[in-house]
Amino acid sequence: MPELPEVETVARGVDERVHGDRIVEVWFSSYPQPFKTSAARQHRGLAGRKIVAVHRTGKHIVCELGENKKSIEAQWVVHLGMTGRLLVTTPEAPVAKHTHARLELKSGKELRFVDPRRFGRLEFRDLKKNGAFAAAGAEPLTIEPEAFAALFRGRTLAIKAALLNQSLLTGVGNIYADESLFHAGIRPRRAAGRLTRAELERLRVALVQVLEASIRKGGSSVSDYVDATGVRGFYQLEHRVYQRGGEPCHSCATPIERILVAGRGTHFCPKCQK
DNA sequence: CATTTCACCTGGTGGC
DNA sequence: TGCCACCAGGTGAAAT
Numbered sequence: 001m002p003e004l005p006e007v008e009t010v011a012r013g014v015d016e017r018v019h020g021d022r023i024v025e026v027w028f029s030s031y032p033q034p035f036k037t038s039a040a041r042q043h044r045g046l047a048g049r050k051i052v053a054v055h056r057t058g059k060h061i062v063c064e065l066g067e068n069k070k071s072i073e074a075q076w077v078v079h080l081g082m083t084g085r086l087l088v089t090t091p092e093a094p095v096a097k098h099t100h101a102r103l104e105l106k107s108g109k110e111l112r113f114v115d116p117r118r119f120g121r122l123e124f125r126d127l128k129k130n131g132a133f134a135a136a137g138a139e140p141l142t143i144e145p146e147a148f149a150a151l152f153r154g155r156t157l158a159i160k161a162a163l164l165n166q167s168l169l170t171g172v173g174n175i176y177a178d179e180s181l182f183h184a185g186i187r188p189r190r191a192a193g194r195l196t197r198a199e200l201e202r203l204r205v206a207l208v209q210v211l212e213a214s215i216r217k218g219g220s221s222v223s224d225y226v227d228a229t230g231v232r233g234f235y236q237l238e239h240r241v242y243q244r245g246g247e248p249c250h251s252c253a254t255p256i257e258r259i260l261v262a263g264r265g266t267h268f269c270p271k272c273q274k
Numbered sequence: 275c276a277t278t279t280c281a282c283c284t285g286g287t288g289g290c
Numbered sequence: 291t292g293c294c295a296c297c298a299g300g301t302g303a304a305a306t
Contacts, residue, residue, distance in 0.1 A: 002299055033282080059300080082299055083284075098284080117283045119300055157277060166301075173299055222299065223286075243298095263279065265297075 002059060002080040004140065004171030005214035005235065006225050010086050011061045013228030015054035017088040018111055022050045025104035034100045034115060036077075036123040045074055045124040046103060058135035058170030061086060074126050077133050081119030087112045088228050137170035140207050148204045152192040159195060159203075160188035161262035172207065175220055175242045178267050180207040182241045187273045188266045189259070213238065241267040 002010070026046050028039040035042065049065040052072060056062070063076040078086055089110050095102070101113035101122060113122060125133055138147065151168045152159070162168060163177040172180075181188050183206035186199055195203070219225060219233035222243065226232055240250055245258030249269040259266050 006299070079300085081283095081301080115283095116285070117298090117300095119283070121301095155276080161277080164300090175299060220299080225299070262277095264300095 002082075002084065002219075002225060003173035003176050004056070004059065004211055005176070005217075006219035006227075006233065007059050007061060007080065007171070008056045008215050009219045009227050009233065010080070011054050011056040014061065014063075014086055014088055014111065017228065018051050018105060018107075018109065019053050020050070021109065022106040023047060023103050023111075024106050027102040027104075029100040031100060031118060033118040034113070034120055034122050036121045037125075042076070042101075042122060042124040045126065046076060049074065051105075057133060058137065058139070058166065059173070060133065060135065062133055072127060072132075074124065075133055077121075077123040077125060078113060079121040079123075081115060081117060081121065083117045083224060084113065084115040084120030085226060086228060087114065087226075087230060135170040136167040137165070138168070140169050140171055140204075141211060143169070143204070145201055145204060149197055149200045152195060152200060155192040157192055158189045158261050159186060159192045160264075160266055162192040163207075164262055164264070171211075174264050174266075175222070175239070176207065176210055176214070178242045179210045179240060182269060182273060183210060185273050188261050188268055241269060243267065 023046050026043050050067060052064045052066050052069050054061065054063050059079060061078040064072045065074040065076060066072040089112055091108060091110050096114045098116040099112055099114045103111040152162055155162055160177050160181060163172045180203060184203040186203060214220060214235035217233055217235040218227060220235040221232035222236055241256050244256045245267055246255050249256055249272060252271045254269055254271040256267055257270050
């Protein structure tokens with residue numbers, strides 16, 4: 001479900017509703033997979049802490065914990081995987097199947113992590129011991145043109161595979177890789193290192209435009225993505241190629257092709273993309 | 275090292 | 291209605 005625009009939408013929604021609130025009680029499911037940090041250690045770290053702010057880094061949601069913004073002591077880092085949801089609810093709201101974490105807040109609200117496939121991850125970081133969370137790759141919304149081009153220099157892998165590599169760029173997933181390549185007019189199987197400087201700049205600009213447009217629409221709800229309050233996004237209505245295999249291209253009416261690149265379903269227009 | 279493949283999970287869909 | 295194959299927003303380990 002969640003790539004940069006979806007994670008940004010969730011992080012903003014959670015921040016609006018819980019910043020300044022204090023965690024008074026913590027509950028975790030017994031499935032070990034979602035816990036990058038053991039449930040016991042997260043429990044000790046989270047209970048009693050105040051959530052100062054919530055924001056996005058790449059595809060991660062970072063909850064800053066401390067007494068105020070100038071004294072952050074710890075972080076709770078949430079990765080939604082494919083099907084994760086981070087929801088702000090009332091305590092009475094029915095607990096959804098596959099709920100793995102419930103943080104009861106002083107205000108009476110609850111912060112819940114729900115994840116059917118359990119590909120998501122929850123991590124607790126003590127800043128003194130572990131340091132602050134940092135993504136490996138660059139932020140696509142702010143990277144400079146020169147640095148963006150340098151990411152792909154000399155690489156033989158497909159440009160689509162390179163876009164998905166989180167240690168190069170952080171936050172781009174299958175939807176926005178396909179959509180940005182369409183808007184830039186570049187075929188997904190092209191070797192990353194063979195793109196011209198002009199093509200790379202078209203790609204960077206397309207990526208920024210697509211990601212920002214999607215954030216404005218609350219992200220893409222292809223099947224089950226919802227924001228922090230359970231509301232779906234609308235950017236799926238703007239998709240030009242993603243999951244449109246066989247359907248006519250909106251620009252030239254040529255049927256959109258679906259192929260496999262880096263093991264992922266990949267969609268492109270054979271006429272508009274060179 | 276760079277690149278590719280596969281396993282990790284549940285659930286929805288479409289064919290028979 | 292049931293069974294089965296296939297597909298899905300991600301990522302890290304193992305293989306090549």
